[in-house]
Amino acid sequence: MANEVRNEAIEYAKSQFDAAFRRLEAAQSRLQALAADPGGDEAELRMARASYDQARLLWLCSEAALRSAAIVAGHARQTGRRVVILQGNSHVAESIALLLRLRGFRATVMSRDPAHEDKSSEPAAAVLMDFERKRDHADQLALGRLNVAPATRVIAMVPHALLRQDWDGFDAVLLKPASIDMIVQMILGDTPE
Known part of the structure; x- marks a missing residue:
C-alpha cells in the first residue's frame, strides 16, 4: 500500500513536470519568435517575457517537487x-x-x-x-x-x-x-x- 502511494506521488509529480516543461517550451518558442522580429510590438514582447518567466518558475517548482518525491520514494528504509x-x-x-x-x-x-x-x-x-x-x-x-x-x-x-x-x-x-x-x-x- 505504501509503495503504491509513493509510486502515485512520483507519477503525479512527473506528469506535472512534463506539463510544465511543455508550457516552458511553448513560451520559449514564442519569446524567441517575437524577439527575432525587429519591427515587433514591444508590449507583446514584454508579455511574452513575463509568460516565459512564469513558465520557467513553474517548471523549476515542478522539478523540485519531482526530485523530492523521488528522494522520499527512494528512502523507504x-x-x-x-x-x-x-x-x-x-x-x-x-x-x-x-x-x-x-x-x-x-x-x-x-x-x-x-x-x-x-x-x-x-x-x-x-x-x-x-x-x-x-x-x-x-x-x-x-x-x-x-x-x-x-x-x-x-x-x-x-x-x-x-x-x-x-x-x-x-x-x-x-x-x-x-x-x-x-x-x-x-x-x-x-x-x-
Missing part, C-alpha cells in the same frame, strides 16, 4: 524513524531537519536550553548534536533530557578544530560540513563508503 537535532546553530538545525524529512525521517529540532522543555515519550532512533565549541556540562544535561533508548545513535557534528577532542559516549563524530548522505549513513549506522 528510514520512513518513520525519529531523529532529534539538538540545536546549535538554528539555521543549520532547521536545514538538516528539512533535508531529513525529505528523506522520510521524522526530524525534530529541540533547544539545548532547559527552559524550552520539549519532552517526548517516544525514544529517538538518533540524536544529532551540532558543536561549535568544546562540549560542556550543559550539553550533557541537554542530552540527558531526551528520551533515548539503548539503540539510539548519538552523533556529534564538529569543526576540524574539535575533531581530536574526547567524544566518548557518541556513536559517531562527523566533520563539518557533512553532506546529508553522510548524516543519513551515520543515523542508520552504516559505515561510510
